[in-house]
Structures are given as C-alpha cells and as structure tokens.
Amino acid sequence: MMATNIIDFQNCFIFIFLCFFSLLCYTLFFRKPKDFTLPPSPLSLPIIGHLHLLLSVLIHRSLQKLSSKYGYILYLRIFSSPIVLVSSASVAYEIFRAHDVNISSRGFPPSEDSLFAGSSSFISAPYGDYFKFMKKVLVTNLLGTQALKRSRRVRADELDRFYNNLYEKAVKKETVEIFEEVLNLTWTCCWQVMETKMQRIRSLGTISNRFMWHYHAGTNTMDIGRDHQQPQDTWRLRRELDSVVGTTRLIQETDLPNLPYLQAVVKEGLRLHPPEPIFERFSQEGCRVGGFYVPEKTTIMVNAYAVMRDPKYWADPDEFKPERFLDTWQKEERKEQALKYIPFGRGRRGCPGENLAYIFIGTAIGVMVQGFEWKFKEEKVNMEEVVVGLSLSMTHPLKCTPVARTLNPLILN
Numbered sequence: 001m002m003a004t005n006i007i008d009f010q011n012c013f014i015f016i017f018l019c020f021f022s023l024l025c026y027t028l029f030f031r032k033p034k035d036f037t038l039p040p041s042p043l044s045l046p047i048i049g050h051l052h053l054l055l056s057v058l059i060h061r062s063l064q065k066l067s068s069k070y071g072y073i074l075y076l077r078i079f080s081s082p083i084v085l086v087s088s089a090s091v092a093y094e095i096f097r098a099h100d101v102n103i104s105s106r107g108f109p110p111s112e113d114s115l116f117a118g119s120s121s122f123i124s125a126p127y128g129d130y131f132k133f134m135k136k137v138l139v140t141n142l143l144g145t146q147a148l149k150r151s152r153r154v155r156a157d158e159l160d161r162f163y164n165n166l167y168e169k170a171v172k173k174e175t176v177e178i179f180e181e182v183l184n185l186t187w188t189c190c191w192q193v194m195e196t197k198m199q200r201i202r203s204l205g206t207i208s209n210r211f212m213w214h215y216h217a218g219t220n221t222m223d224i225g226r227d228h229q230q231p232q233d234t235w236r237l238r239r240e241l242d243s244v245v246g247t248t249r250l251i252q253e254t255d256l257p258n259l260p261y262l263q264a265v266v267k268e269g270l271r272l273h274p275p276e277p278i279f280e281r282f283s284q285e286g287c288r289v290g291g292f293y294v295p296e297k298t299t300i301m302v303n304a305y306a307v308m309r310d311p312k313y314w315a316d317p318d319e320f321k322p323e324r325f326l327d328t329w330q331k332e333e334r335k336e337q338a339l340k341y342i343p344f345g346r347g348r349r350g351c352p353g354e355n356l357a358y359i360f361i362g363t364a365i366g367v368m369v370q371g372f373e374w375k376f377k378e379e380k381v382n383m384e385e386v387v388v389g390l391s392l393s394m395t396h397p398l399k400c401t402p403v404a405r406t407l408n409p410l411i412l413n
Ligand code: HEM
Pocket: 122, 123, 124, 143, 207, 210, 211, 214, 215, 217, 218, 219, 221, 274, 275, 276, 279, 280, 342, 343, 344, 345, 346, 347, 348, 349, 350, 351, 352, 353, 354, 356, 357
C-alpha cells in the first residue's frame, strides 16, 4: 500500500515536472517575447517633455527636420501625453492599411467647450455609431457624388459671378488679391448649399465649424495659381483649356475629367502646399508600426507635408512638376506599398470634402487661366508660408492684375 502511494507521488511529481519543463521550453524557444520597443525619441526636457519642439510657427517644417534627423517614426511626449509622429510614406501606408479602425478617432476631449465645436461635433466624435450616422447624412446630403450633382447649378452660377468680377477688374486695370476673390467664391457657394440643406437637417449645424475652417484651407490652396509664374506650365495649361473648352464658353466642372493637366497642376499644388499639413489621430489599442510599438491612447500626428516631400518616394520633392501626376504614380504607390499623396488624409476619417475641393480648386484655376493673363508686380513671387489657425497660407498674399484674354465668353453666349 505504502509502495503504491510512493509510486503515485513519483508519477505525479514527474508529470508536474514535465509540465513545467515544456512550458519553459515553449517560452524560451517558441514564443516570441512581446517587443514593446517604442519608436526613437529625441532628447526631452524634464516635465514638459518635447513641448519645446512643437512650439514653432511652421511646425510641419520643424517636425520634418526632426524626422530626417531621428527617424520617420518618432515617439514624443508633451507633459505626460504620448505622441507618435509619422513622417514617411511607408509608415503612413502601414498605419492606414493595417490599423485604420484602431486609429479612426481623434482623441479630442468630449466636452461641449472643446476647441472643435463641442462633443456633438462630427470632427471630435469618436469612431462609432454616431460618427457613422453623421457621415452618412453628410455624404448623402452634401458631399457625395449625387449630392454634388444636385448642387452643380449653384456652383456654376457662382463661377460665372467669379469670372465677371475678375473681368470687371481687368477692364478697370485693378489689382486683385487672389486669396480674397477665391475665398468669396467658396464662401458664397458653401452658404448657398448649406442654407438650403441646414433648414432640413438641423444636426448638420455641428459640422459647420469644420466646413468653415476647411473652406478657408481650400481657398488658401487655390493660391497655387501662383505656381503658374513658370511660363511653360501656364502655356501648357492654357493650351489644354483652349483645345478642350475653347474660348467661347467658360470652363464648367463637367470639363474637369477631360483636363488631365489641370488636374495634375491642382494635385501638385496640394502636394507642395497642403492646407492641412499635419493631422491627428488617436490609437484605441496598442499596435505595431514600422517595427515599433505604439501604445494605446497615443496621439498619432501625421505630417502630410513631410510625407509628400519624402525624398525616398518623390523625385525632386521640392520642385513644382505637375507631370508626375500624369504618369503612373498611383500604380507606383501600390507597388511601393507607400501612401505618398495624402493632402486629404486617408481611411475612414479621411476628408469627406475631397471631391468638392477638387471641383472648387480646378474650376477656379481653370477660370483664372482660361480667361486672363496675370501681371505680377514682382519678378519672383514670395512663397513664404504661415500657419493661420490650423491651415497653411501665404505670408504675403498674392496680388496681381488680370488682363482679359478674350471678350467675355459669358457675354458672347
Ligand atoms: C483643399 C481643401 C481641403 C483639404 C486639403 C482638406 C484636408 C483635410 C484633412 C487632411 C483632413 C483630416 C483627414 C484625416 O484625418 O485623415 C480633413 C478632414 C475633414 N474635412 Fe477636409 N479638406 C479640404 C476641404 C474640405 C471641404 C471642402 C470640406 C467640406 C465641405 C471638408 C470637410 C472635412 C471634414 C468634415 C473633415 C473631418 C472628417 C472626420 O473627422 O471624419 N474638407 N480634411
């Protein structure tokens, strides 16, 4: 009896030993240790962390310099809040392809006094049912393809008014501040459409703040007309407009698909001068990006300005070369597994106003180049930038005088 008990005890002991031994072997040889290595981090100061690095007027540029020195994914800290800074097309590809849902909130404080129009605002809403509902309302009523078709007449009328206004100034030989003119165009269009819609959908009111801010951003971008001081670009653009649209009628937004060079010029302008050079997301859960660990509840700052000038993916990144968008750049992007063109962000929280923005910018530049020659006071336009609010603008607003190329085509019609 005693002998049997001893054998049972021995068997039990061997069994337990084997279990522990196998567990040890599994942990040592098979299970990969979880790697919590954070992205590289520049030297930080006590208490404030990296705050001093973010206090620059042109923050997108100083962060671009920082990333080229320390790495294209960086870990920063402001007081105790962690930030991961993304500055390369390949890292952007990874976060938007593999972690889009995880980073589809912005992490703004959920208070009525929040900087971005309160807790019920579309922009500050976390990714969830409310956000999805609002996005559907927004796309169906304002920004989707069908909604944009319905509001086409409003934009066409405003474009005629825009042209007439410039024509009058040309006749009087008056100087025009481009930004102001284009801002007027977008504001009036925006209000005309929003007023009608808002009477029907009261909840859209909360989105209006973002609209205002973005229309502002969009109109800044339109200053890219300045890039046409390069005569060969203007000449090519005008030739395209003359052959597709002619000189007896004004460009319409339905002409845009037939104007590839104009589209390329707009894209190149947005690449070099993205109105929203940096945008923010927030990680709900920890995830791995670029070989590093991004902890949960971390703000992710995407420096679109740096991504779109990433020398690894763009030849002559600082040059204005619209032709690059005529080629197979989208195919290249897929092949290289990179997201190199992100002026409107990407993924579920990407800009819903992208199509409208392309229409506004394309038609406004179209009218300015089709209808007028532009006389600049200075030989060289001052391209210095300044961040106003959250959007990028020209430090010295562009002023020039229009000279009508043809008799007013609206009168001819
Ligand atoms: C040139 C013009 C514009 C640019 C460059 C631009 C850029 C952007 C960017 C970078 C974002 C953040 C995207 C992300 O996090 O991935 C954004 C978001 C947004 N944009 Fe725009 N935008 C423009 C015009 C517009 C217009 C015309 C509208 C509406 C009429 C608009 C409405 C919005 C809204 C509502 C959001 C927030 C989306 C969300 O949180 O889910 N934008 N935009």
